[in-house]
Amino acid sequence: MSYLRTCSPRALPIAMFLTLTVLFSNRALQAKDPPSDACGMLPAAQLTKVLEQPFGSPTKTVAPAAFRGSPTGTDCTYQSGKGLPRKLLFRIYVESSTAAAKETFTKLSAYYGPNTPVAGNWDTAYLDSRHAIHVQKGKARYYLNLNPLGTDTPKAEKQLKDLATWVAGQL
Structure with missing residues (x-):
C-alpha cells in the first residue's frame, strides 16, 4: 500500500505532462501554410546575403496553374542591383493537401529531367x-x-539550396 501512496501524487502531473507533450509536438511537426504574401518569405536582404550581390524588392505576379484544375501560384522576380546582371525567379504554389502537392510535384519532375x-x-x-x-x-x-547562373555552377547550386532551405524553414 505504501508504494501506491508514494506514486499516486506524482502520477497525475507526469501523465498530464506526457499527454500535453504528445498533443503539442504533433502540431509542431506539421508544415505551416505559407503567409499570404508569398514574396515576403524570401526577402531581398536574404538574396543579397546568400548570392553575395545586391538585389531589389521582388515584382509579384500570378504564376500559371501547372495543370487544369490545379491552383495558380505566385511569381516573385528579383533583379540584381550591381555586378553581374542576374534575375532570380521564386515561384510558389499551395495545393489543397500534401498528397495533391506531392502528386503534382512528381508529374512535373518528368518535364525537367x-x-x-x-x-x-x-x-x-x-x-x-x-x-x-x-x-x-x-x-x-x-x-x-x-x-544567369555564373561561372561557378557548384557554388550557385549551393546558394540556391541555401535559399530553398530558408524558404522551407518558414513552412
Whole structure:
C-alpha cells in the first residue's frame, strides 16, 4: 500500500505532462501554410546575403496553374542591383493537401529531367537539368531559378539550396 501512496501524487502531473507533450509536438511537426504574401518569405536582404550581390524588392505576379484544375501560384522576380546582371525567379504554389502537392510535384519532375535529388528540410527536392531547384514541403511546391547562373555552377547550386532551405524553414 505504501508504494501506491508514494506514486499516486506524482502520477497525475507526469501523465498530464506526457499527454500535453504528445498533443503539442504533433502540431509542431506539421508544415505551416505559407503567409499570404508569398514574396515576403524570401526577402531581398536574404538574396543579397546568400548570392553575395545586391538585389531589389521582388515584382509579384500570378504564376500559371501547372495543370487544369490545379491552383495558380505566385511569381516573385528579383533583379540584381550591381555586378553581374542576374534575375532570380521564386515561384510558389499551395495545393489543397500534401498528397495533391506531392502528386503534382512528381508529374512535373518528368518535364525537367534529368534531375538530381537534393536532401534538406523538406519532403522532396531536386536540381533540374538547368540547375534550378524544385522543392515540395507539405502543401507547398516551390521553385528557385537563377539566371544567369555564373561561372561557378557548384557554388550557385549551393546558394540556391541555401535559399530553398530558408524558404522551407518558414513552412
